[in-house]
Amino acid sequence: MVPTSQQAAAGEQPSAAAPATDVALRVTGLDKSFGAVQVLRNASLVVRHGTIHALLGGNGSGKSTTIKILAGVYQADAGRLEIRGQGYDLAGYTPATAERSGLRFVHQDLGLFDDLSVEENFAFDAGFPRTSGGRIDWKTLRARVAELMRAYGIHGTPRTPVNRLRPADRTLVAIARALQDDAAGDCVVVLDEPTASLGKKESEELLGHVRRRADLGQTFVVVSHRMQEVLSVAQDFTVFRDGAVVGELVDAQPTEDEIVAIMAGRSVTALRPTGSISHATNDTVLEFRQIAAGPLTGVDLAVHRGEIVGIAGLAGSGRSTLLSVAFGDRAPDSGQMLLDGRPYAPRSIGAAMAAGVALVPEDRAHEAAFADLTTDENLSMSVLGRLWHGGLLRKRESRANARALIEKFGVHVAGPDALFSSMSGGNQQKVVLARWLQRDPQVILLDEPTQGVDVMSRADIYAVIRDAAATIGACVLIASSDIGELHALCDRVVVLGGGRIVHEVAARDVDVDDLTALVLKAPSAPGDVGAGTITEGALS
Numbered sequence: 001m002v003p004t005s006q007q008a009a010a011g012e013q014p015s016a017a018a019p020a021t022d023v024a025l026r027v028t029g030l031d032k033s034f035g036a037v038q039v040l041r042n043a044s045l046v047v048r049h050g051t052i053h054a055l056l057g058g059n060g061s062g063k064s065t066t067i068k069i070l071a072g073v074y075q076a077d078a079g080r081l082e083i084r085g086q087g088y089d090l091a092g093y094t095p096a097t098a099e100r101s102g103l104r105f106v107h108q109d110l111g112l113f114d115d116l117s118v119e120e121n122f123a124f125d126a127g128f129p130r131t132s133g134g135r136i137d138w139k140t141l142r143a144r145v146a147e148l149m150r151a152y153g154i155h156g157t158p159r160t161p162v163n164r165l166r167p168a169d170r171t172l173v174a175i176a177r178a179l180q181d182d183a184a185g186d187c188v189v190v191l192d193e194p195t196a197s198l199g200k201k202e203s204e205e206l207l208g209h210v211r212r213r214a215d216l217g218q219t220f221v222v223v224s225h226r227m228q229e230v231l232s233v234a235q236d237f238t239v240f241r242d243g244a245v246v247g248e249l250v251d252a253q254p255t256e257d258e259i260v261a262i263m264a265g266r267s268v269t270a271l272r273p274t275g276s277i278s279h280a281t282n283d284t285v286l287e288f289r290q291i292a293a294g295p296l297t298g299v300d301l302a303v304h305r306g307e308i309v310g311i312a313g314l315a316g317s318g319r320s321t322l323l324s325v326a327f328g329d330r331a332p333d334s335g336q337m338l339l340d341g342r343p344y345a346p347r348s349i350g351a352a353m354a355a356g357v358a359l360v361p362e363d364r365a366h367e368a369a370f371a372d373l374t375t376d377e378n379l380s381m382s383v384l385g386r387l388w389h390g391g392l393l394r395k396r397e398s399r400a401n402a403r404a405l406i407e408k409f410g411v412h413v414a415g416p417d418a419l420f421s422s423m424s425g426g427n428q429q430k431v432v433l434a435r436w437l438q439r440d441p442q443v444i445l446l447d448e449p450t451q452g453v454d455v456m457s458r459a460d461i462y463a464v465i466r467d468a469a470a471t472i473g474a475c476v477l478i479a480s481s482d483i484g485e486l487h488a489l490c491d492r493v494v495v496l497g498g499g500r501i502v503h504e505v506a507a508r509d510v511d512v513d514d515l516t517a518l519v520l521k522a523p524s525a526p527g528d529v530g531a532g533t534i535t536e537g538a539l540s
C-alpha cells in the first residue's frame with residue numbers, strides 16, 4: 001500500500017514501501033558530500049507513474065544536488081536508482097546513463113536556440129530526418145513537429161522562431177523536445193523551476209498543460225519555490241531539510257502552512273509582510289519622462305523618497321527594461337530621467353552606481369556574481385572603497401562585515417570563505433541582494449528579488465527592503481511576476497501594458513485578485529486594447 005501522507009510525513013513508512021508496479025522512479029540511500037560537508041544523507045525519492053511529484057525544501061536543502069546526481073552531473077557517494085525496471089548505482093552514473101535510463105531534464109534556462117525555429121530546435125536534439133538522397137527531410141520533420149505542437153497545445157507553427165513564442169509555450173517546446181523520442185511514454189521529466197520567470201497567467205497555462213500530460217500518463221518531478229502553484233498541481237511531495245528527506249506526502253492536498261512547517265521543522269508564520277506602515281514621502285527622487293526603450297513606448301513615473309513601487313505586467317511588458325534604463329545598462333531610445341530633480345542619463349553602470357543607484361538583476365548568478373570568488377569577496381565587492389586602507393584590504397573588517405550580512409540575510413553557507421559557486425541558488429541570490437543593499441543606495445532597483453528564494457527567507461528579504469525605505473529613505477522600484485509579493489510589499493503598484501503604464505494603484509486600495517485582474521487585462525502590445533475593457537472603476 002502507498003503510505004498515507006501522515007504516516008510518510010512522520011517517517012513511519014520507509015519510501016521503499018510503494019508497490020513496484022506503481023513506481024516510475026525510486027532513489028534510495030542517496031549520500032553526497034562536498035569535501036567535509038555532507039549535503040545529502042540517506043535521501044530517498046519514490047515517484048509514481050503519471051503523477052506530478054514536487055520536490056520541496058528550503059534553500060540549500062539538497063534539491064538541486066539530488067537532481068544533478070540524477071542527471072549524472074555529480075556523482076553520488078552512495079545511492080541506487082531504479083527506473084524502467086533497471087537498477088543503477090548512482091556512484092558511477094553519468095549524463096549518458098541518465099539519458100539512457102529514461103530521465104529527461106528541463107532546466108530553468110530551457111536550453112533552446114532562441115533565434116532558430118521550433119522545428120530546428122527539435123531537429124538539433126534528435127537529429128534531422130534525411131531523405132534517401134541524404135538531404136534534410138523538412139517535410140517529415142515539419143509534420144512531426146506540428147503533431148507534437150498540437151499534442152502539447154503550443155501556439156505557433158513549426159517555422160515560428162522560438163523568440164516569437166510566448167514564454168509558457170517556450171517551456172512547452174523544451175518539454176516536448178525532451179520527450180520527442182519517448183515513444184513508450186515512460187520517461188520521467190524533471191522540471192527545474194519551470195515557472196520562475198512566468199507571471200500568474202502564463203504559469204497557470206503551463207501547469208495546466210503539464211497536468212494534462214500527467215493525466216495521459218506522463219510522469220513529472222517538479223522543483224519549485226512557488227508553493228501555491230506546486231500545491232495546486234502536484235499529487236505527491238517529497239520535502240528536504242538539511243540534506244535529508246523529512247516528509248513524503250502521497251496523494252495529498254497539504255496546505256502551504258503544513259508544507260512550510262515540514263520544510264522549516266517548525267511552524268512559520270508571517271511569511272508576507274502585513275499591515276506595514278508606509279514611509280513614502282512627497283519628495284521625488286527618480287523620475288521617468290516619456291521613456292521609450294525596447295517594448296516601452298512612453299513611460300511616465302515618479303518615485304518618491306521612502307517609497308516602494310512595484311512594477312507589474314505580463315512577461316515581455318518591459319518590467320526589466322525599465323530597471324535597466326534606470327541603471328545605465330541600456331540607453332533609452334527617447335525620453336528623459338531625472339534624479340533628485342536634475343537630468344540623469346547614466347552612460348554606464350558605474351555612473352549609475354556613483355549616483356547612488358543599485359540594481360539587483362534577475363539573472364543574479366550570471367550577471368552579478370563572481371562564482372570562483374569566496375562569499376566574503378563577493379560581498380565586499382560593492383564596498384571596496386570602505387575596506388581598502390593604505391593600499392591594503394582590511395581583511396578582518398571585511399570578514400566581520402561578511403559574517404554580519406550572512407547572519408542578517410539568513411544565508412545558508414559554511415562561512416565567509418566558502419566559494420560563491422558552492423552555495424545553493426537561493427543563497428547566492430541572498431548574497432547578491434546583501435551586497436548591494438549594504439551600500440545604502442538612494443535608489444534600489446530589484447528585479448524578481450525573491451525568485452528562487454525559499455518561503456522562510458522571503459520574510460527576511462521583505463524586512464530588509466522595508467528597512468532600507470524606512471531608515472535611509474531609499475526609493476525602491478521592484479519588478480516582480482509575483483503579484484502577491486508586489487501587493488504585500490509595495491506602497492504603490494504600476495501596471496505596464498502596451499509599452500506604457502496603464503494602471504497605477506495604491507496597494508492598500510486593492511486586493512491581490514484586483515491587481516491580478518488588472519495585470520491580466522493589460523494590453524500586451526503597443527496599440528493593443530487588452531483582453532478586457534479597463535476603466536478606473538474596474539477595481540470596485
Ligand SMILES: Nc1ncnc2c1ncn2[C@@H]1O[C@H](COP(=O)(O)OP(=O)(O)OP(=O)(O)O)[C@@H](O)[C@H]1O
Pocket residue numbers: 034039057058059060061062063064065066412413421422423424425426427452454
Ligand atoms: N559544488 C558544490 N560545492 C560545495 N558545496 C555545494 C556544491 N553544490 C552544492 N553545495 C552545497 O550543498 C547544499 C545543498 O545545495 P543544493 O543546491 O542542492 O540546495 P537546493 O535545495 O537546491 O537549494 P536552492 O533552493 O537554494 O536552489 C548547500 O549547502 C550547498 O552549499
